[in-house]
Amino acid sequence: MFRNKLTKNDPRELPAYTITEVAHYLSVPPATIRYWSVGRDGYESLIEVPEHTPTLLSFLNLTELHMLAAVRRTHQVKMPSIRQAIDYLVKIADNKVDKRHPLISRVLETDGLDLFIQEYGQIINISKSGQIAMREIISGALNRIDRDPDGIPIKLFPYTRSDFQRSPERVIIDPTISAGRPVLAGTGLTTELIAERYKAGESISDLAKDYERAEEDIEEAIRCELPAAA
Numbered sequence: 001m002f003r004n005k006l007t008k009n010d011p012r013e014l015p016a017y018t019i020t021e022v023a024h025y026l027s028v029p030p031a032t033i034r035y036w037s038v039g040r041d042g043y044e045s046l047i048e049v050p051e052h053t054p055t056l057l058s059f060l061n062l063t064e065l066h067m068l069a070a071v072r073r074t075h076q077v078k079m080p081s082i083r084q085a086i087d088y089l090v091k092i093a094d095n096k097v098d099k100r101h102p103l104i105s106r107v108l109e110t111d112g113l114d115l116f117i118q119e120y121g122q123i124i125n126i127s128k129s130g131q132i133a134m135r136e137i138i139s140g141a142l143n144r145i146d147r148d149p150d151g152i153p154i155k156l157f158p159y160t161r162s163d164f165q166r167s168p169e170r171v172i173i174d175p176t177i178s179a180g181r182p183v184l185a186g187t188g189l190t191t192e193l194i195a196e197r198y199k200a201g202e203s204i205s206d207l208a209k210d211y212e213r214a215e216e217d218i219e220e221a222i223r224c225e226l227p228a229a230a
Contacts, residue, residue, distance in 0.1 A: 005096075011059065011175040011176055012058060012059045012153070014175075015050045015056030015058060016175065017057045017058075017062060018054070019033050019034050019057070022057055022061070022065060025062065025173065025182060026065055026066055026158065027159065027162075028065070028069050028072070032072075034055070036077075037061070037065070038052075039079075040079075043079040043080065043083070046082060047101075049061055059153070059173070059175040060101050060152075060153060063104050063145055064101055064103040064104050066141060066144070067103040068082070068103060070137050070140070071120070071134070073137055074130070081123045084119070085116055085119045085120035088115070088119045089105060108142060109142055113135065113138060117131050118131065120134075137164070144156060144169065154176075155174045157169040157171065157172055158171060158224065160223040168216070170185055170220040170221075171183070171184060171185065171224045182225075184211075184221055187213075191221040191224040192225055194221040195221065198218075204219060
């Protein structure tokens with residue numbers, strides 16, 4: 001049985017990312033990330049952030065926004081509508097962590113996903129076929145989150161391509177590695193460092209040899225930082 005608990009200084013809950021960084025990692029406009037994280041025009045935020053002055057987000061916030069971005073790829077997220085659906089997830093959550101972070105609750109990997117989609121679909125009046133498409137996209141996003149034995153996210157494989165179905169899992173974000181910056185999976189090698197060397201004129205082939213990695217790994221690291229470059 002999952003304990004589903006977080007310690008006070010768990011790195012997954014600590015403030016670690018600016019709005020600009022999260023927007024970059026998720027390929028979502030910074031204004032949208034701020035809207036979801038802080039709220040606007042009388043609407044409350046969709047997530048709870050650990051630091052407001054300045055606004056800093058945690059790794060768990062990053063994974064929550066990863067899931068929100070998946071919903072947005074199917075339908076433009078309307079704050080009041082998505083808030084109602086999130087409130088429904090909070091209502092069916094059975095522990096404190098899931099109530100605090102409903103968009104990444106373990107229940108979404110079971111029947112909760114269908115309940116969430118059905119609730120959201122009814123709120124915004126989308127068809128059954130639209131709900132099926134949404135389920136495929138959200139399921140794909142969920143599959144890019146690794147969880148610990150308690151069911152709490154510990155790693156995220158961000159999308160590195162606009163064609164999400166073809167986006168490999170070569171880049172990973174782990175709050176315990178390289179201060180939670182994107183790295184090549186299985187290493188502490190940050191995508192930022194690889195991209196900087198590429199921008200300085202080094203070839204993908206030379207970088208692959210230098211780091212003893214496949215060229216495809218280097219390409220995905222560059223795509224993570226410079227979507228139009230690789």
